[in-house]
Each structure stands twice: as C-alpha cells, then as structure tokens.
Amino acid sequence: xxxxxxxxxxxxxxVYTEWVRAADPTDAVRAASELDWPTADGYxxxxxxxxxxxxxQRPYRMRSHQVAGPDFPDEVDGEVGFTPVPLGSETV
Numbered sequence: 001x002x003x004x005x006x007x008x009x010x011x012x013x014x015v016y017t018e019w020v021r022a023a024d025p026t027d028a029v030r031a032a033s034e035l036d037w038p039t040a041d042g043y044x045x046x047x048x049x050x051x052x053x054x055x056x057q058r059p060y061r062m063r064s065h066q067v068a069g070p071d072f073p074d075e076v077d078g079e080v081g082f083t084p085v086p087l088g089s090e091t092v
Contacts, residue, residue, distance in 0.1 A: 003056040004028035004067075009046045016045055025053045025068040 001021040006028055010016050018035055022028035029051055037045050050069045057063035 004032075005054045005056055006032035007052040007054075007069075008032075009049050010039060010043045011046050012043065014043070016043075019056070025055070028053055029068070 001023060003019060004022055004025065005017050005019050007015050007017040016037060016039060018032045018037065020028050020031040020035075022031050032051070033047060039045060052066065052070060053068040054064055055067045057065075
C-alpha cells in the first residue's frame, strides 16, 4: 500500500484533506470517500466535485507529486471552478 492525500472542496468555502493508504489513486479516492470526515459545524464535503490526489513519498516536499484531479484553488485551465454555495440556499 502507498500513501496518498485526497483533497475535496468544502461548502460553504475551503478544502479538506485526508491521508489514506491505497493501491492506486482510484483506490485512494474510494477509501477517502468512505471516511467519516470531521468537518466543522456548518460545513460539508463537496463529494460532487473531483478531488485532488497526491502521491506522498518521503522526503515529502521533494518527492510528492499530484497524480489525479484538478488543482485547488482553481489553477487548472479548462477546469470548472468551484464556487462555494452557502448551506440551505436554493439555486435559481
């Protein structure tokens, strides 16, 4: 098993990251989505967005690299940006 970080945006704003051990990036997303995410009151994880996945290798700052998903904040050309939506609001 390899170590990955999986980052999803949160509503109403921000991102949240979990570290998981998995066989590959797809397995890392599956494992992270099954966790009980300890978000703050009033925040929810935006599972309807594609998460950012990093392969973590020691030394972390020199060898870790992004392996899947968009970059957060929205720095990838052509990717649909994440717009925070307050909880309980209705889209017109």
